[in-house]
Amino acid sequence: MSTPEPLPEIDRPLGAERDLVPVSPASIGGAPVAYVVALSGVVAAFSFIPFSIALSAGSSFPMAQGIYALCGLILGPWAGGVASGAGALVGVLLAPHTAGLPWLTVGGAFLGAVFAGSLVGGRRRRPLRVAVGTLLAAEAVLFWQHAIGHNGVHPALFLEAYAAHGLAFALFLLPTRIAIERLILSPNLKRVALGLFLATWTATGMMMFTESFLGYYLLNWPEPVFRIFIGIIPAEQAARSGIGAVVGTGVIAGLRAMAVLRPRGAAY
């Protein structure tokens, strides 16, 4: 906890300073439920907007995918995951045309926010980062084994198809993760936008890799599909990250300006 700034001599309060201990039970990981509900509403609303620059799984992806990471960055991993997942669930029910496999959409929304929350938060979230890293590594091994070892997909094709997701994982594992956090905390909004772009790329890249891994076990798509992914995945990643950067910068600029209570797990 940081030491409070000394107050100016003039205007000194006469009353005793009070500790602001959250007294409301209505919070998730320190984020008030009202914030979770609000962001979940935004995710649900964005779920109605198909963002169809490419047709990866036979349908477009909803614009909400661009702000899953934002939920995790603003609310922390768990509250962000709940907001993101609940919003996606509402979206799946009311706008099924923008969701491929409903359970994968909801689970992916939850994971996208959790992965983003794990990107920031310093040492406090190291255990979560270790868990996320282990999960992704295990997925990569199993995916490789199934696609290359079992189905005979050419290794180079696999690597090219998932290069964008690999880049996301690398950004997560390397010190770039710390740089991303610093960019988001910067007072300069252009740096914030860059940080959000990279954070969204990282978190949704890992999320999409997880979804792709699970989807491959379900659908077992043929090798030519990997070839299509080479162009599609980076383009979709860029679109998601662009949405995250534009929407997120506006949201963070507004939250900073309005000076409302910052959720305990927030990274802005």
Place this chain on the structure above:
Amino acid sequence: MEPAARLEQVSYYYPGADRAALLNIDLEIRPGEMVGVIGATGSGKTTLCLALNGIVPQLYGGRFFGRVTVAGRDTLEHPISALASQVGMVMQDPESQIVTASVENEVAFALENLRVPRPEMRARIAEALAAVNLAGLEARHPHELSGGQQQRLALAAAFAVRPALIVLDEPTSQLDPRSTADLFALVRRLCQARGTACLVTGHASEEMAETAGRILVLSRGRLVAAGSPAEVYRDLPLLAREHLRPPEVTAAFSRLAERGVARGPVPVRLADGLAALPALPVPAAFSPAEAPRPAGEPPLLEARDVHYTYPDGTAALRGVSLEIRRGEYVAVLGQNGAGKSSLIRHFLKFMDPSQGELRIGGEPLAGFTTAQLARRIGYVPQNPDRQIFSATVEEEVAFSLRGLPLSPEEKEARTARALGALGLAGQRRSHPFSLSKGDRARVVIAAVLIMEPELLVFDEPTTGQDDAGARAILDLTRELNQAGRTIVVVTHHLSLMPPYARRVLLLGGGRVLLDGPLRAAYHAVDLLAQTDLRPTQAVALARASRPGNLAVTAEEFAGTYALPP
């Protein structure tokens, strides 16, 4: 008896702020007491309201000193949800707190959350709606109610909870004069009848003086004065220092007292002022000549027999015909629901008439797109926050120029001119929402001004502004008018308009009830009564003083006693 609320040495700093929003406030509010809180914009009125139900600091964070207790509960030791049963809130914009689809459900909402048993809930709903004169409208959608009715609904929802304290934060800033007076009277009646303490903030000095038992004056977070309405409103130096306006009756009699015309205590209530008139000498008749309307053809804007009926059958405009000439300054008056907004939306082609025609510069409006009209007619909406979407003041102001075929140098020059004209040059990099409401209104005006339109329409520009802020905005409209622009101001703040508008369009029931000079309109009390717009206190005093006294301001009224009879 335990106080309804007590503040002990309360100070509060918003996160990152180096100036206290509240500083060393000591205050006790007794059950059944109605306390008015006045102060300039940014004086801490809203923060005080939010501190009473724990939203400050529980939701905002920051640094908090001292103690607030409501019905014996420390607001830092109880969650906001628990405090909600003891503190009812009624906010400035009733629409912002309406959450359900029927009047009955709206009142039931808080009761359901507090798990009030169903039979008792029904009884409380009926009682609360009857108290605010909304009985019989249980099934109506809240958005079908007028602004005054919506605010009474919010009050009913707060009262149904039977809290120890009801906090009303500028509840009448969007209401017409009749609804404002009705709401204040209703609050006072309910407080007295039920022993509920009420704290009301706002700038409606006439109503505060009429109804509040005690007035508190906040200045930069400090409580600088407290006393009866008479004690506070008679202290004109204090009010001037704090950019506050006394009731017109007080301003008028203070001037008369200064001149030795009136003796005895200066009244703060209209009835006392009217009662004091017979003791004064007979004033002079006052009926100055009106300035002629600008000539020139064709009119800048015309409406010919314009009708508009909403899809649900509600007739918003019923044959409106008018002409607005270049260089005019027109005030459009009318109560909530009179058709003012519908008329303005027709000017901007947001709505097309069901019947009739509108013209700009002699050409039918139907031939223009809204985008084309936006270059000729600038519209400043009532709530600036709904128009702001950029991250900096500069971006917000310059946004409208994006699609225009102007060089970057011209765009930069126009932006700098607009920012300079509104006194925003030093805040060009600030986030608009970090500014005060008054400054946010200036940002929106600058964003409209940058298009250099011929006609500027201001929709209730003084809503939520303190006296200084309101006059600053209206001074700006006058400067623009003097620079050759045509100005239309939609308002129901009659007391502010006399120094500015020369012509008045009085709307009522979707029709133009009166189109004429401001002085004649302000003294057309029968027509004003039809529109729920009551004459200002200065007009009431002038009319009671002698026939033919057409004064419309406190200064003019006092001045008639210096003229030969």
